[in-house]
Amino acid sequence: MDFLRPASWEEALAAKAEHPTAVPIAGGTDVMVEINFDHRRPEYLMDLNRVGDLSEWEVGEESVRLGASVPYTKIMENLRAELPGLALASHTVASPQIRNRGGVGGNLGTASPAGDAHPALLAAGAEVEVESVRGSRRIPIDEFYKGVKRNALAADELIRAVHVKKADGPQQFSKVGTRNAMVIAVCAFGLALHPRTRTVRTGIGSAAPTPIRARAAEEFLNAALEEGGFWDSGKIVTPSVAKQFADLCAAACNPIDDVRGTASYRRHAVGVMARRTLTWTWESYRGARRLTEGAA
């Protein structure tokens, strides 16, 4: 195994072009486990830790440009206001030691359906900034996940950053594991309210071959909230609406039985989390509306 250590982003792109099988490594929290257990023996390993730019973030007008290697700890500490869903998801990643090393780029690169960041990114709305010697492009998050542990990257491309939409409303993230910390998701759910566009977005983890959005559920809820005038009135979402949204989220799943849980449990749990996160986010939205009105 050859170890490549590019000193700059340009060198990294050149190296990746020359060795398309090279596996990039930053925090190493995923890649090193695979190597240590001999599950994976890449011909080339490319250390991106010298590319400083990858560990930085920038808060823009519309979105946050989050370097691929920004550790989860930094997201929790610094971006809770802008990226509340991702901050909540970050908190559920493994242990403090792992959160100090691992970043969203790793989750995206591995593209495991169990990656904790995915549901939050899907719900918030995001674009993955990838680059090769051929040029740079942005892949919408909805088009990024292609199959079990497969993503939309070309062989010569590297993930540079992810542009996540800044929250314009409440966001929630919820994850089921069979212990109270340090656990891989049995399934996970992300929900974001977008009051500016009067839409909701969802993200489901570990309940289908890829991370997915529950589009039918989103469309149903968007219509129900619009028709009922909920965005304006801020009234409580009726239980029947919440239930149908939850059922549609469960129906969006295409889960499997595995050692971590059964398919039917996953489907059931996604429904429960969908209903609860809708309640929580909507309560926050109502609370925020009341505060705004009170101030005005």
Place this chain on the structure above:
Amino acid sequence: MAANGAPTKITQGSRTKGGIGESTLRPDGTLKVTGEFAYSSDMWHEDMLWGQILRSTVAHAEIVSIDTSEALAMPGVHAVLTYDDLPTDVKNYGLEIQDTPVLAHGKVRHHGEPVAIVAADHPETARRAAAKIKVDYRELPVITDEASATAPDAILVHEGRDDHHAGHVPHPNIVHRQPIVRGDVASARERADVIVEGEYTFGMQDQAFLGPESGLAVPEEDGGVHLYIATQWLHSDLRQIAPVLGLPEDKVRMTLSGVGGAFGGREDLSMQIHACLLALRTGKPVKIVYNRFESFFGHVHRHPAKLHYEHGATRDGKLTHMKCRIVLDGGAYASASPAVVGNASSLSVGPYVIDDVDIEAIALYTNNPPCGAMRGFGAVQACFAYEAQMDKLAAELGMDPVEFRQLNAMEQGTIMPTGQPVDSPAPVAELLRRVKAMPMPPERQWESSEGADVRQLPGGLSNTTHGEGVVRGVGYAVGIKNVGFSEGFDDYSTAKVRMEVVGGEPVVTVHTAMAEVGQGGVTVHAQIARTELGVTQVTINPADTQVGSAGSTSASRQTYVTGGAVKNACELVREKVLEIGRRKFGSYHPAWATAELLLEGGKVVTDGGEVLAGLVDVLEGETVEVEEEWRHRPTEPFDLRTGQGNGHVQYSFAAHRAVVEVDTELGLVKVIELACAQDVGKALNPLSVLGQIQGGTTQGLGVAVMEEIVVDPKTAKVRNPSFTDYLIPTILDTPTIPVDVLELADEHAPYGLRGIGEAPTLSSTPAVLAAIRAATGLELNRTPVRPEHLTGTQLSEG
């Protein structure tokens, strides 16, 4: 030269007296917490090679051929050994039945069985070379449960058995069977106003010790070998290793190296013989360290079990009878299965008075992973089932579950189903009373002015509930565990104690072969020596085979048995010291001849407190040393047909109250509190006692809500051999564990002490299960409980 990282002497000083009853601190505690302690996996030797084991990828198969040529041809490889390379006619080992091949011969019987071993100059090279060994398997049908094991056409897991259980078992795929019959169940059943039955399942738990199997074998100039090893019983290892190597036992030197936990998982051999074989073959030191994946295949697990129970009771709440059948899955090799059967059957009634019983326990041979010793050893599975039965009976009778248990609780003088009288305190009702009397944790602790604190809720920071669906439940359980090796086993220990003057101070050196696996024996031995010999400085020598056997660090026995041996040796040393004193100074004071003399504060004193001489003066120019074996009261085997016999040394009791909160919609559980009351006889080190009780309680919690090795029933292959998927409790899963310690002396035991390490592991699990049942109203007949069981989603969708 000595191996680096080999254990060194631990000298413990204390400004206080530091005797028994004090919470002196562990000599290895700070080193372990700061990461400086040398575990067996940290050892290093100049010029050493690395060993690697090739394990079977299938559970049951004939080996058609093994081709090692490619592996041998790899640069850096020094040896590749298979069954054909074993040097003597002894090619098997085993704790009780020598049925386990050192390397597979013609057949593999479980997933992960060792087939070949490699030594190379780099661990990676060894691993690569092992992967290049070609093994051609012809797969056989797998035997995975009682039905497949005893089917008319079942393949025999072991052909031609000639072990001492082979003659009395009903089928060759049954390792051992122990019935216990006492009284007249048929007529007692007539008296029952209510009868409850239950079918219970206990999952396969792993010891999950944090220090994986590892050791270093160093060839010696005399043709022997020195093995530095993390184990639970050096002399038991030695007895099994030496014949395979073709060496007399005195040419296999063994030194205990740093043990990172054991819990029963190091009673069987793992890489001991493999490392020695490679060292002797290559003439170089060989180190073997399992990684976590291999560790799951490298040691036995707790027996999974199916238990069928029937209990009857009268309307006024008195138990009438009990019938049970306990089927333990022993996996491919016997390991400790026979003794686990003995425990499961003899303790199957629990700490209750039932005169009429009909009990049967068996262990199967299957192609599942081998199972053997684990903390609680057969008593754990039974306790899970009989405590569920007690709750069912109480509910049926409309009685309070604690009162119902108290009404039937055994006490000193109760006769066990084996006919053995319980001849020391058995405060079962009192332990239940104490645990029930503890203050309850406040309700809805998660509520705060800033909303829900998810850390206090099921799911924790995974943020699954802010209180929705959360229901509290409370459950109780109590258990009984035997202490020490039972059934007529000669369960002795040896201690060598020396007293001399070093640097102008009297110093005691204690040397035993006791495996310190975390239980705190090294602390307790020093405390005993201080108490008995009145010194401050005590040196604990590394455990090795240069001193007689200490027996196993298991069965809650080491403080009792090796502690007893140290106490005994100290008493003999004291006698010799006093003899010297009398010889030297007897003429100066009449008390030397007439008074009861003690050693205290470095001096010889009378029982009236008068100082006769300093130990330094008495010992000047002399060294007193004693090595002596010590035994507890003998036990008897259980009769093979009736199960009668005074089989156990001592009993140990603990009770738990579990308070849980269950997210009933998601099936997630948060254990809020696990209160424990336990009788320890005498707490030699109260802090260590607390640690043992809290640790045992947590291990019991683990198998209640998460810990299980999942074996595919179609292939008998392990599906989750990693800490990613075999979950053990983190600190966020561990509740507060208030402990109420009772000290009722057992007059037969040293200082009145009672072995304590296992009892809390028994009752913790059923208490948690009872609490979850209380919260959900579900029957829950298996452990661990998974979210699927609480939400009715256990079946696959298709």
